[in-house]
Amino acid sequence: MAMESPFKADVLKGKVALLTGGGSGIGYEISYQLGLHGASVAIMGRRQNILESAVASLQSHGIPAIGLEGDVRKREDASRIVESTVKHFGKLDILVNAAAGNFLVAAEDLSPNGFRTVMDIDSVGTFTMCHEALKYLKKGGPGKDLSNGGTIINISATLHYTATWYQIHASAAKAAVDSITRSLALEWGTDYDIRVNGIAPGPIGDTAGLNKLAPEEMRSKDGEGMALFKLGEKWDVAMAALYLASDAGKYVNGTTLVVDGGEYLSQPRILSKEAVKQLSRVVERRSRAAPAGIPKSKL
Ligand code: COA
Numbered sequence: 001m002a003m004e005s006p007f008k009a010d011v012l013k014g015k016v017a018l019l020t021g022g023g024s025g026i027g028y029e030i031s032y033q034l035g036l037h038g039a040s041v042a043i044m045g046r047r048q049n050i051l052e053s054a055v056a057s058l059q060s061h062g063i064p065a066i067g068l069e070g071d072v073r074k075r076e077d078a079s080r081i082v083e084s085t086v087k088h089f090g091k092l093d094i095l096v097n098a099a100a101g102n103f104l105v106a107a108e109d110l111s112p113n114g115f116r117t118v119m120d121i122d123s124v125g126t127f128t129m130c131h132e133a134l135k136y137l138k139k140g141g142p143g144k145d146l147s148n149g150g151t152i153i154n155i156s157a158t159l160h161y162t163a164t165w166y167q168i169h170a171s172a173a174k175a176a177v178d179s180i181t182r183s184l185a186l187e188w189g190t191d192y193d194i195r196v197n198g199i200a201p202g203p204i205g206d207t208a209g210l211n212k213l214a215p216e217e218m219r220s221k222d223g224e225g226m227a228l229f230k231l232g233e234k235w236d237v238a239m240a241a242l243y244l245a246s247d248a249g250k251y252v253n254g255t256t257l258v259v260d261g262g263e264y265l266s267q268p269r270i271l272s273k274e275a276v277k278q279l280s281r282v283v284e285r286r287s288r289a290a291p292a293g294i295p296k297s298k299l
Pocket of ligand 1: 101
């Protein structure tokens with residue numbers, strides 16, 4: 001059960017947000033939380049039925065919401081949806097790029113088209129949406145005053161910090177997303193007062209990502225040795241989005257906030273803490289008494 005938000009209910013009062021992939025999973029939860037905190041919300045997705053039920057759900061919580069059908073891989077869809085959002089709500093303050101594609105496949109079994117498909121959705125799609133939204137997000141843009149630009153949040157991952165089995169496509173795509181985040185933060189932060197940041201969620205329960213990338217069949221029963229044992233909640237990611245989208249994050253630009261409970265740092269523990277305590281001094285004495293790697297003639 002998600003906790004109550006620690007943010008004030010009006011931190012995004014009067015703001016307008018557009019979210020790709022906003023109809024389900026992490027994208028929906030961010031839409032919901034931005035809406036609960038005062039934003040009007042446009043959600044973009046490929047499936048009309050999913051959009052309709054998401055919009056109905058948002059509206060049932062009193063959130064002004066519209067659903068716009070489209071694919072981030074098509075520039076004309078991106079352009080039409082940004083325009084429709086502004087036409088409906090009068091302006092655009094927040095763009096969240098949450099649309100993504102992924103599946104498990106060994107690199108040798110992945111076709112170049114499969115690789116390209118994920119790059120197209122995650123990386124090119126993110127750039128396309130940012131590019132189409134720029135004229136509305138910049139300070140002094142339509143519906144904006146001269147002092148404040150809008151903000152962009154790109155949903156990323158931690159896959160590429162090291163290397164992740166069977167996700168060469170998504171790892172490459174999210175590495176590009178992080179790079180886009182930094183480049184736009186630099187160029188658009190300087191020129192247009194637009195803050196551009198990312199969020200890298202770890203394993204989050206009740207998401208397509210978890211179901212596709214760590215299906216039941218692959219999870220150990222007791223979580224032994226698995227960071228996945230401790231799943232995050234969609235709420236955790238949405239709170240990070242609220243922080244970045246609100247004035248709480250007004251000096252944060254060009255960073256990707258990892259929301260994974262430290263999962264990406266985890267390695268299997270080779271010894272218990274007790275064993276380390278017992279062994280460490282013994283090993284130290286042995287090492288001093290007989291240093292390794294020193295030529296015999298010097299001893
Ligand atoms: N293993 C290997 N290759 C796969 C694959 C799989 N599980 N799923 C798709 N592909 C390949 C296809 O074979 C095709 O390549 P080819 O033309 O060389 O055969 C290519 O990827 C495109 O597949 P297609 O089904 O035409 O793409 P799509 O546009 O209909 O769907 C996906 C896009 C594949 C990314 C789909 O999984 C999707 O829509 N995902 C969105 C939701 C999601 O994944 N969320 C998880 C976020 S973590």
